[in-house]
Amino acid sequence: MMRYERTDLIIGTVEEGLQALVDGRHGDPFSILGRHQYGDLTVVRVLLPGALSVEVVERDTAKVVAELDSIHSGGLFAGVTNSTAPYFLRIEWPEAIQETEDSYSFPPLLGDLDLHLIGQGTHYDLGRTLGAIPMEVDGVSGVRFAVWAPNATRLSVVGDFNAWDGRRHPMRLLPQAGVWELFVPRLTHGERYKFEILDAHGNMLAQKADPIARASEAAPSTASVIASSKPFRWTDGDWMAAQAKDRAREGAMSVYEVHLGSWVRIAEEGNRTLDWVELSQRLVPYVKKLGFTHIEMLPIMEHPFGGSWGYQPLGLFAPTGRYGTPEDFAYFIDRCHAAGIGVILDWVPAHFPTDVWGLAQFDGTALYEHADPREGFHKDWNTLIYNLGRNEVKGFLIASALEWLDHFHIDALRVDAVASMLYRDYSREQGEWIPNKYGGRENLESVEFFKHLNSIIHERCPHAFTVAEESTAWPGVTESVEHGGLGFDFKWNMGWMHDTLHYMEEDPVYRKYQHGSLTFGMVYAYSERFMLPLSHDEVVHGKGSLFGKMPGDHWQKMANLRAYYGFMWGHPGKKLMFMGGEVAQVTEWNHDASVVWDLLDSPDHAGMQRLIADLNALYSAEPALQYGDLHPEGFEWAVSDDAENSVTAMLRLSQDRQSAIVVASNMTPVPRHGYRIGVPFEGRWEVVLNTDAAIYGGTNFGQTEAWTENQSAHGKTASIALDIPPLATVYLRWRG
Known part of the structure; x- marks a missing residue:
């Protein structure tokens, strides 16, 4: 040469x-x-x-x-x-x-349309556009890397394939969108990588994980991992089609909320957690057996600190490596659907942690977050707040939501900490927040974001629904966007949860003075589409377990809790229970340990588990227990004002009024003999569930049926006389 x-x-x-x-x-x-x-x-x-x-x-x-x-x-x-x-x-x-x-x-691979949509914040398939995408270019297989970092002066991809040397693979800037791109040939999935960035002043930043990574190393390691682009072979086509037809969600919805890392741990193997395949073999049949319709998982998006339970995520496109690969995660979802169980994911667009290898100051500037801490920093959680005034950030979050719903067939997202996003002064003193352009406290950018998010989800993912954790009285959370609402399908009823738990914590002697706490929820029950949550938040940080909140000795605590569950399942609203509640766990939740399954050796704790299964079965079988969840004509108070006896009775009706159930609760340890309840239909009323039944750990007090008498009560011309057990809830079905 x-x-x-x-x-x-x-x-x-x-x-x-x-x-x-x-x-x-x-x-x-x-x-x-x-x-x-x-x-x-x-x-x-x-x-x-x-x-x-x-x-x-x-x-x-x-x-x-x-x-x-x-x-x-x-x-x-x-x-x-x-x-x-x-x-x-x-x-x-x-x-x-x-x-x-x-x-x-190789020439630039991202086209003008992709770059235009990224800049607009309307590219909703970022998981297949940015990040690390295995592909073939001109007959050569490899991986295209692309990342948004408009203020970097040099950006390289580094990994095991180049000895983590940032000189080896510097990337090309596509300035119209601020995106850097490089195709690395003969690279395949499974390789670790990060990005090495020089900021606008030429300073070397800590190597950054990929914001759009679809797989990551298991914590505490922090590298991104090239995910396979091979499509998963789904078998849930019938399930997905059925969910798309059931947009109104009128039927029974009973949700089992679970933190996967502490549902079951294998003590004999170093207290390890189950992986996705094991969860499909153990969690799915367990939830099916108990009759829950959905599993809700605390965030499984990649997160650096396990003690955050996933609520401080950094990998919004990657299922955490703690439980296996993305393919294993897809298999778990497929198995849930095969068992007829929907999957809800907790999703966190409210904030993200400050770890230097994450999104914080990604290209040396406040790229994903607000620069001003009065808008961009949560003092409560020491986390950063997304800048929803920036198109690319809104597009990033919406694309993340669609990644789970579309590519992983997730059935719903529960959006965490919505209230913290809606109010600029959330948990801030005067002078610590910036008013909106009209001088108000409402976060207009967040309002627009939620409307856009829900509109896109409902358009592109007809099988899916969204749930808001919103703890204030913000109007129209579940109203449609077309009618001025935020567009969520459901809202957690935090007020109902706080009021009723406050009531149940009272000694029964004093409950008559708090009677309104038990009934007040029906004043606003149809102002939104509500879900009644007994979530993880109520059993941590010194709050004790649900069992521990109940007054009295062990038997009374169990009876109180059974009566409360009976009241909850009879009350309008979809149901949610955190793991451990179904076995009346005595201690509060510990995310580093298992649910205390040994409790099931005790007949009363096993009875509690059976009660939950029977409540779910009754809820799913009875149209009268479903229709009033969302429609006021499906509910009446039969007894609401008997504070002196701490008795309530709810009448639940089907849409055609051919099915009716009375749910009567006695929240004192005094049995109520011959308690008269007015009913709209004459004939026989059969007791179909009694939380005081011996099979649940109770005393078996009460009757099996009641016949109407021509004696008026509570505005009705006919009534039944019912023996209501102490600290119990009884369900009676009208038999005609």
Whole structure:
């Protein structure tokens, strides 16, 4: 091969540029690296620090068409070739020979439309556009890396494949969207990677995980992992089609909320957690047996600190590596659907942690977060707040939501901490927050975000629904966007939960003074589409367990809790229970341990579990217990004002009024003999569930049926006389 002078090999460059490239400071590596034509001269340059020699080889003929000379001791090689055919590089390293195509021989791969949509914040398939995407380009397999970092001056992808050396694979800036891109040939899924970034001042930042990574290393490691692009073979087509038809969600919905890392741990194997396959084999049949319609998982998006339970996530596109691969996660969802169980994911667009390898100051500027801490920092959680005034950030979050609903077939997202997003002064003193443009406390950007989010979800994912954890009286949370609402399908009824738990914590002697706490929820029950939550938040941080909140000795605590569950399942609203509640766990939740399953050796705790299964079965079987969840004509108070006896009775009606159930609760330890309740239908009323039944751990007090008598009560011409057990709830079905 002919040797050329160094001046020929560096034609079209300047020494300062070459030095910047070798030093890892050059922002436009494609201007120097790769194959370039200068008149009749074709020059190939590569930067391979540590390489001994480099040859350019025609891909089709395997002919060596150039032997590259070292033109800088920092690893810059160059040579002249007469070939313009596609080529690969044969690189001699101290201990190996590597053959690979040249990343700098490929053109930009992201098209103008992609870049335009990214800049607009309306590219809703970012998980298949940015990040690490295995693909084939011109017959060459590899991975396209792309990341949004408009204020970086140089950005490289680093990983095991290049010894984490940021000089090896600097990326190309596509300035119209602030996106950096590079195709790395002969790379495949499973490889670890991060991004190495120089900020606008040339300072090297901590290596950053990929914001759009679809897989990550298991914590405490922090690297992103190239995920496979091979489609998962779903078998849930019938399930998905049925959910799309059931947009109104009129039927029974009973949700089992679970923290996967502490549902079951294997003590014999170092107290390890179950993986996705094991969860599909154990959790799914358990939830099915108890009759819950949905599993709700605390956030499984990748998060650095397990003690946050997932509520401080950094990988909004990646299922955590703690339980296995993304493919294993998809398998778990498929198994849930095969068992007829929907899956709800907790999703957190409210804030993110400050870890230096995450989103914080991603390109050296406040890119994802607000720059001003009065808008961009949560003092309560020491976390950063997304800047929803920025199109790219809104697009990032909406694309994350669609990733779970579309690509992973998730049935619903429960959006965490909605109240903290709606109010600019949330948990802030005067002077610590910035009013909106009208001088108010409402966060207008968040309002617009939620409307946009829910509209897009309902349009693109007809099988899916959304749930808001919103703890204030913000109007129209579940009203449609078209009618001025935020567009959620359901809202957690935090007021009902606080009021009724406050009531149940009272000694029964004093409950008559708090009677309104038990009944007040019906004053506003149909102002939103509500879900009644007994969630993880009520059994942590010193609050004790639900069992522990109940007054009295052990038997009374169990009876109180059974009566409360009976009241809850009879009350309008969808149901949610956190794991452990179904076995009346005595201690509060510990995220580093299992649910205390040994309690099931005790008949009364096993009875509590059976009660939950029977309540779910009755709820699912009875249209009268479902219709009034969302429609006021499906509910009446039969007895609401008997504070002195601490008795309530709810009348639940089906849409056609052919089915009716009375749910009577006695919240004192005094049995009520012959308690008269007015009913709208004459005939026989059959007791179909009694929380004081012996099978649940009770005393078996009460009757099996009641017949109407022509004695008026509570505004009805007919009534029944009922023996209501102490600390119990009884369900009676009208038999005609």
